[in-house]
Amino acid sequence: MNRRVPLKADTPAASSAPERPTNVLIVGVGGQGVIMVSKVLASLCQELGYQVKQSEVHGMAKRGGAVFSHVRFGHTVYSPTILEGDADVLVALEWAEGLRWLPYLNQDSGTFIADTQHIVPPFACRNRIRGADSGYSRETVHEVMESVANSFALDALQIATELGVPKAANTVLLGTLSTALEFPVDAWKGVISKFVPPKTVEANTRAFEAGHEWALTFDRETRLKEWQEHTARFSAEIARSDVAVTSTLEITEAWCKGCDICVKFCPERCLAMDERQIAVLTDPDRCTGCRICEWLCPDLAIAVHTPASPVEA
């Protein structure tokens, strides 16, 4: 039984619905619109006569906190949360968040819909040297698409930007989601127009149609090939940006008068005074080339040389 399709498109009542409710898990980064997407879905199910339970973690809208929302609908729903490995559809508004929640997806019949946009969380940036590895998830789209049978990865932000409404990226994802749930398209559009600001109804409708269209014309083989190319390009970029730009500090010892100001203001604590009371760089690897020491050296004894970044060059 395909649990992705609980009902025929125009069956309003839940009498023929399967006993087990359908589970949709929506994840993303705070501020992206996870709650809005789940509210649209929940209202739509309610309008069509299902019992719906929604449970969420919110208040993370400071860009960086993980946000998720469980939506369960069916004839009768008891628990509001989805068990691990039990989600029928996983909608990820951000790539790494999608990977984080992948264990929740039903491994046999689950559908994975993910936006490929990357939002690097601040906590992944452990190294402040320019061009340093950010610690962001390294799984490529191609790898994930190959391992998850029913998977759709699209650059919703790009699609929405092409339509001129970058903010409607999650509406594009709703369009893709609509092909996995087989509710009437008009019902989707009606609910979306209730949830978005009145001025953007038209733009969001277009975004929804774009996402819907993208999923309908989805051809796994071509997409896999595309993603492979994308991967090659992406890893080439990563390889180049992995070469961290290390700044070199030139300290003219003859000019240094040992005033200590560079040691006290260095944010990385990689400068120290030696026994001659002359500033020395104790840990060149930690130097990020921020130039505070260069700016504040009253003796003009410090010069920071930062080579051009290979990515920018």
Place this chain on the structure above:
Amino acid sequence: MSDVAQNQFNIREYIRENLFPHFMCPGCGHGIALRALLNAVHDLGIDKNQLAIVSGIGCSGRVGAYIDANTFHTTHGRPLAFATGLKLARPDLEVIVITGDGDCLAIGGNHLIHACRRNLNLTCLMLNNEVYGMTGGQVSPTTSADRFTTTTQYGNHEPIFDACKLAEGAGAGFVGREMTLQTPALRDLIKEAIAHDGFSFIEVLSDCTEIFGRKNDMGESAEMVLAQKADFRSVSYGTEIGETFKPRGMKTGVLLRDDRPEYAMAYKRHNEKKLKQ
């Protein structure tokens, strides 16, 4: 990016390296101000041959001598007078005056108010370290209340001179104040001042660590610049917040910008008119 790297500011192109290390004490804020000035000159693309630095006497006066440009080390308190003559004779030069708080406000106070009044296209950088450092640490017009100097052994009781208010009152076209800790902001302020057509007065809050800081137990240069940061607030903070947060009641940033006629142009027009009659 490669273009940027080529145009990157290298201070050694602008200083007389054979005179280094400079004579200033460890941690003296004048060195930071010198760097900000040279970076501003570099950013504006001013040719070193078109740059004239006029300086007076004192620690601040010696700063000018380290710049690899046309430098003019003048008498005590009179750099603005010399600079006025220089600018009128050679209007093509970019004339920058480096002076100190004692040099500019006490001995040369009269020259300052008349330079402001004339609004000649000069840039005056007053390095304020609150003391006569070179002569042994005597009290200066900007020494804060209750500070000890060699001539105020029981603490200074005189009210301080707000140099920026004086310049505003005397009619300067551009008035600003910045501290050495905010070096990029200081550089940008100097850039604006040089670009301004008219008399530009900038008070740079420097710090005298060895003479003034030691006598007043103010710590080393790092502690002194941080204390300055606690004392001053940028004008961008707004009036209300600023009033509550500033113990010394002074603001940093661009304090005044007035596009009144520049002196040299007005002088030329006036003479032409009179000659025709």
